[in-house]
Amino acid sequence: MTPTEESPTGAASPAPLTLSQLAEMAGVSMATVSKVVNGQTDVGPKTRAMVEGLIHEHGFRRQRRRIKPAGLIELVFHELAGDYPIEVIRGVQQVTREARQGLVISELGGRHVPGQGWLESVLSRRSAGVITVFSGPTEEQRARLAAREIPLVVLDPAGDPGRAVPSVGATNWSGGLEATRHLLELGHRRIAMITGPDWALAGRARLDGYRAALDAAGVPVDPDLICPGDFQIEDGLTHTHRLMDLPEPPTAIFASNDGQAVGVYHAAYARGLRIPDDLSVIGFDDMPAWRWATPPLTTVRQPLTEMGVMAATMLISMAEGETLPQRRVELGTELMIRSSTAAPARRRTPPISA
């Protein structure tokens, strides 16, 4: 029940205070100090201010401890489908194996918030830490994890995880910018975008990157060319048919993930359009499967395996009582130019009217 905490190694002079020293000095429980330190909200404003004042004055030093050798790390997906989860699992597994932790996988049946049963299981397993992917616990669930000193890292946060929760994402905005700039540089001006769902931060950032690249190039954003999607293959399929039926169809489509891009391929094939001759397509993610699409898909690589490594490394640091140097990390995306993008065919580039 009690966490194994080593006694602080004898440090001289004005060393930062430990949790127990802070609690004693503030005249509150260690649990209360822990809540303040971990950014939980269920602490009165006066108490919070006092503890924060002491930390500001004296500094705070977490108790170092070793993670239990045969412990468990929880990895939670909203959905187990496609290549995405396996890329993340592979990265997390590299770290958990090294740290001699078992890796427990759960799926939330498509929901982005775990149910109560899940939390009870995690608590009864006494897991050493939790990584949620494209999903996250409720405020109450987070508080219960924190009360047991079970750290949490959110990987690829779906919504805003809040400042208190450490998270690992990709540079989605830059990725969107780079993808669109690549198409602009090839000479495209009619560039459509298939978006992610509104509530998905990653998708919104990609869309904003697209807008920013068009703005910078002085190409007006045509609302007709922005198609609301849900990261599904079907998005690419339906929107491509609609887009290519426009009086002025696009010469290039930027899909918010590789799945959507594959839907575009499918619709193009059905319409007898050749990629990239008649239509350029760019995706996002760089899923291994689609490197072998015909033609191989130009896409923005999201380093999912590295994101898994990073999230697990942060989690284990936290489980060992270390303070993270950085609570919000974005790993770099990279444009992977393959064969699905090319200069637009002459006849398909309408003159831009000012």
Place this chain on the structure above:
Amino acid sequence: MTPTEESPTGAASPAPLTLSQLAEMAGVSMATVSKVVNGQTDVGPKTRAMVEGLIHEHGFRRQRRRIKPAGLIELVFHELAGDYPIEVIRGVQQVTREARQGLVISELGGRHVPGQGWLESVLSRRSAGVITVFSGPTEEQRARLAAREIPLVVLDPAGDPGRAVPSVGATNWSGGLEATRHLLELGHRRIAMITGPDWALAGRARLDGYRAALDAAGVPVDPDLICPGDFQIEDGLTHTHRLMDLPEPPTAIFASNDGQAVGVYHAAYARGLRIPDDLSVIGFDDMPAWRWATPPLTTVRQPLTEMGVMAATMLISMAEGETLPQRRVELGTELMIRSSTAAPARRRTPPISA
């Protein structure tokens, strides 16, 4: 340490014997009886014969017990790559979630036999059971699992798992037969096959199904058209180039998995061959990603998710002390006809010389 066993519910007359009754009657330890019952090999032939005689005479009834509610089930992959693992995980997860078991995933870094460290972790976690996928523990590791009453199920056995180990596979031979028969019925006579590695049972069964279909149709097997592969995309790529350079190239290629089929697509695209007009392609597995290939891949569906459900269900039955009605289960494959197969083009069908 001691397994929680409920006392047998009062049964009348000539009820089959329990493990402890058998041990007492035979004058050996319960561990020894357990080994005989579980098909382990490290029991002397005389002792085995005696115990088996008693079981034959009186019958044997496993002690029913409930699986510990917050226990762990281990799922072990030789490699976490591609769609295959996620399909299996999804199936296993359905059952473990229902049974309130945590699902621990391990990867063996490409090896088909777990290392010693893995076994120690499983034992220290006191897991309720183990499923190995396309891999399996050594005889010694199996004995150690059995000694702790940790049941084992092998999913898609790579080699022969032995009679004693419960396993779940697919009807690979029938699948190979059906794929080849489909191509024959379309009128193909020059049908190439890219195989799996020699040591992989599933791949050998698919090859034998191919041969059987050709034999039944009176089409001689041409050794030039049988290409040794390793279930890799690259197999499809390299062999297709070689095959299409033959004086009499095939009009159809049967790939032993969808990955290889994608390699064939790639090579065909590079050579300017249209699928299925110039070359028919059929795969094996039915990975979700390739349903969206252009053209959509005709393939033999291997029910990986259902295999995961079956393996986990068998495992939990064993963990609860039930005797499996069937230790070796093969779930049916299904031919999924999409758009990558068609009748051979006239000019490409050479006359068969007797």
